[in-house]
Amino acid sequence: MFGYIVRRTLYMIPTLIAVSFVSFLMLLLYERYTGTYVDQFRFNPTVSEETVERLERSLGLDLPWYERYLKWIAGVFLFTDAIDPVTGERWRVWSLEPVRIPFTPWEIRLPVWRPYFGESFQYQRSVTDMLVQYLPYTILMTVPVFLFIWIVAIPIGIYSATHQYSVGDHALTFLGFLGLSIPNFFLALVIIYVLSGPLDVGQYCWDRPDVGKYCLGVGGIFYEKYIGLGGVWPWQWNWGKFLDYLWHLWPVILVLGTSSLAGLIRIMRGQLLDILGSNYVQTARAKGLRERVVIWKHAVRNAINPMISIFGQSLQFLISGALVTAIVLNIPTVELLYYQSLLNKDEYLILTILTFFAVVLLLGNLLADVLLALVDPRIRYD
Amino acid sequence: MIERFRSGRRTAARTVRALPQGQEREREEGERAARAGGMRPLPARGEPEFREEKPLSQTRLIWRRFRRHKLGMAGAGVVLFLFFLAAFAEFLGPYGPGAEHRRFSYAPPTPIRLFHEGKFVGPFVYGIQRTRDPVTFETIYTEDRTKIYPIKLFVRGDPYKLLGLFETNIHLFGTGEPPDSPGQVFLFGTDIWGRDLFTRTLIGGRISLLIGPASVLIALLLGSFFGGISGYFGRWVDMFLQRVLEVLQSFPTLPLLLALSAILPPNLPNWARVVGIVLIFGGIGWTGLARVLRGQFLALREVEFTLAARAMGASSLRIIFKHLLPNTMSYLIVSATLAIPGLIIAEATLSFLGLGIQEPLTSWGELLNDAQDTAVLRNYPWLIIPGIFIVVAVLAFNFMGDALRDAVDPHARR
Numbered sequence: 001m002f003g004y005i006v007r008r009t010l011y012m013i014p015t016l017i018a019v020s021f022v023s024f025l026m027l028l029l030y031e032r033y034t035g036t037y038v039d040q041f042r043f044n045p046t047v048s049e050e051t052v053e054r055l056e057r058s059l060g061l062d063l064p065w066y067e068r069y070l071k072w073i074a075g076v077f078l079f080t081d082a083i084d085p086v087t088g089e090r091w092r093v094w095s096l097e098p099v100r101i102p103f104t105p106w107e108i109r110l111p112v113w114r115p116y117f118g119e120s121f122q123y124q125r126s127v128t129d130m131l132v133q134y135l136p137y138t139i140l141m142t143v144p145v146f147l148f149i150w151i152v153a154i155p156i157g158i159y160s161a162t163h164q165y166s167v168g169d170h171a172l173t174f175l176g177f178l179g180l181s182i183p184n185f186f187l188a189l190v191i192i193y194v195l196s197g198p199l200d201v202g203q204y205c206w207d208r209p210d211v212g213k214y215c216l217g218v219g220g221i222f223y224e225k226y227i228g229l230g231g232v233w234p235w236q237w238n239w240g241k242f243l244d245y246l247w248h249l250w251p252v253i254l255v256l257g258t259s260s261l262a263g264l265i266r267i268m269r270g271q272l273l274d275i276l277g278s279n280y281v282q283t284a285r286a287k288g289l290r291e292r293v294v295i296w297k298h299a300v301r302n303a304i305n306p307m308i309s310i311f312g313q314s315l316q317f318l319i320s321g322a323l324v325t326a327i328v329l330n331i332p333t334v335e336l337l338y339y340q341s342l343l344n345k346d347e348y349l350i351l352t353i354l355t356f357f358a359v360v361l362l363l364g365n366l367l368a369d370v371l372l373a374l375v376d377p378r379i380r381y382d
Numbered sequence: 383m384i385e386r387f388r389s390g391r392r393t394a395a396r397t398v399r400a401l402p403q404g405q406e407r408e409r410e411e412g413e414r415a416a417r418a419g420g421m422r423p424l425p426a427r428g429e430p431e432f433r434e435e436k437p438l439s440q441t442r443l444i445w446r447r448f449r450r451h452k453l454g455m456a457g458a459g460v461v462l463f464l465f466f467l468a469a470f471a472e473f474l475g476p477y478g479p480g481a482e483h484r485r486f487s488y489a490p491p492t493p494i495r496l497f498h499e500g501k502f503v504g505p506f507v508y509g510i511q512r513t514r515d516p517v518t519f520e521t522i523y524t525e526d527r528t529k530i531y532p533i534k535l536f537v538r539g540d541p542y543k544l545l546g547l548f549e550t551n552i553h554l555f556g557t558g559e560p561p562d563s564p565g566q567v568f569l570f571g572t573d574i575w576g577r578d579l580f581t582r583t584l585i586g587g588r589i590s591l592l593i594g595p596a597s598v599l600i601a602l603l604l605g606s607f608f609g610g611i612s613g614y615f616g617r618w619v620d621m622f623l624q625r626v627l628e629v630l631q632s633f634p635t636l637p638l639l640l641a642l643s644a645i646l647p648p649n650l651p652n653w654a655r656v657v658g659i660v661l662i663f664g665g666i667g668w669t670g671l672a673r674v675l676r677g678q679f680l681a682l683r684e685v686e687f688t689l690a691a692r693a694m695g696a697s698s699l700r701i702i703f704k705h706l707l708p709n710t711m712s713y714l715i716v717s718a719t720l721a722i723p724g725l726i727i728a729e730a731t732l733s734f735l736g737l738g739i740q741e742p743l744t745s746w747g748e749l750l751n752d753a754q755d756t757a758v759l760r761n762y763p764w765l766i767i768p769g770i771f772i773v774v775a776v777l778a779f780n781f782m783g784d785a786l787r788d789a790v791d792p793h794a795r796r
Binding site: 002015016018019022023026027029030033034177178180181182183184185186189190192193196197218219314319320321322323328329335338339343350353354357358361362 | 641735766777784
């Protein structure tokens, strides 16, 4: 098992390199037809020709395309920070003009692998920094949705299968289809409209001991005064921030959850129906086992397995769904960062985030396979 | 396409593929026997008997099972209706899609009334009166109750080409008033330029409804080609294509779609933009299809009729396209139908974000693009109406696809 995981992980590396290369080719086409990041300054009368050229040089955009890509790949795989042997200062040798990196005491001064994904053109910060800033919001937004859809979908699927063709089954199937058919962004628009229009939640304000005047709002993941209060992570919050988080979370769960929920319910229902029709379930019933035992111990245990292999695909849905939801509800997730950097033509940011998405998807698939082997003793990887 | 099911090969594959036939099959046979025995006269003497034994064609069987599925039939009806609306959009809508009424920017939906001062006068509208809020200077539209503008049928208005062929200016309904007259009928209200949202929604349906089927067609072609050769030839072709698929499937769909549609140059002509988006959707959608088809081809490759065809010296391409592909046709049709709703949503999402269909073209998603701003949405909620069309269309396609799957393969429960 351990060997299998290591092998799969190593196997991911060539795939990821291919993914990043394809992404880079897309970027080149994009820049070829709509201009690079610096081209937007060329027609700007307040920016001089020399400034544009210096900017282009310092961003490395004047290099041929393969050099730009190789530079990025080299930054990811090689040790990109050099340490001055005399002063002990760390220098980034990656860009044309080496940059001195301030030394932080907790950094181990050993040649550890510290992947460097380049600099963001727009934000003048390293891509890693940007990711670290935006990633918590993605996690805060996606993990609850993920838990929600799995906790809700499986019982509903079981109910639908055991009460096949009943009123409840039809109603749930219809609701599922409805959820599948409403585009994420449309549901988000409707929620924004209902909350800001007829309900007008913005007018409900009261005093909170920690932030003072507090109003209900739409969009975002925190009320503005809570953003700076405490850290990003739940264990750094106080009670008020937690309640505020919940208030901003339910539209996200509703928007993202409904679209993924329907598919999962249908798959669970179908799997369980298939198994309930099989011979060993009949045998179990013939033995006189209680219906509860038949369903939960014999049928559901086996119907869950295919659901686990779908785990990887549901990540795929979540990334796509979170992209639109984050844009409409204005939540600073990695997906939103991707969208903005795409519009800004922020080369290395786009490249890194696309590769990052691929890492998430591949890891999700691997995790699904491993979980499947843990749950189902018939499956072994050697 | 479906005609191919009539060939004998189909029957061969069916026995191979679906051995455990359930009650459905028995019922079918019972019905068929009842038909043969009850409705038709017994065979005259001397007439060969196999004429009576001639089974219903596969297409007829599928159609019969499909017809029984009420939701599926309703979905198919709605889809046909939407296509009808889109095809005759200019005729059904009272204005031209680009006709601007600058005096009626963001006018709310015009209520259609029947009674004027307690008297029945038939459908009519009151004139739209424009006033300004004295405090906020906001434009407010009210009804001018003094004059009525009856709604007439077949009025003359903005010229257009019906179905792109006949030049005419007759619209199904309207007030027949000039564009600056207060007697206007905006069923769904207007946008910032005072363009009628009802007409634009109908016109937008064209691209929204066409992009799905068109891209599915491309995905089918690519998917069956690559999946086919991968499954049929196996070995290094398979290895190579599997690696390509793996890389392509490592991209999340929507970010990839965004990146690809961003590539389309902003100054493309209209038709090229639509074609480009169809190509992008098709180019992304084929991977899942190819993967399943490969599996089916791997299995079908070993079946007797393929071996027989090979033994008779048929070429690989002939075996793939004449023997193997028809046997996967039912899967292809079903997955194509089920892929359409996802594509409609994807197109709407892209256009909503402003990266798909753009002005002067319009689609349901593009219309919703105006509603992206919360303030606009809050003040002019009718801008959200095109979204209801998306939901209805996607729901209808989903029901249709589901029923089609049940009809084509009644034993697969999923």
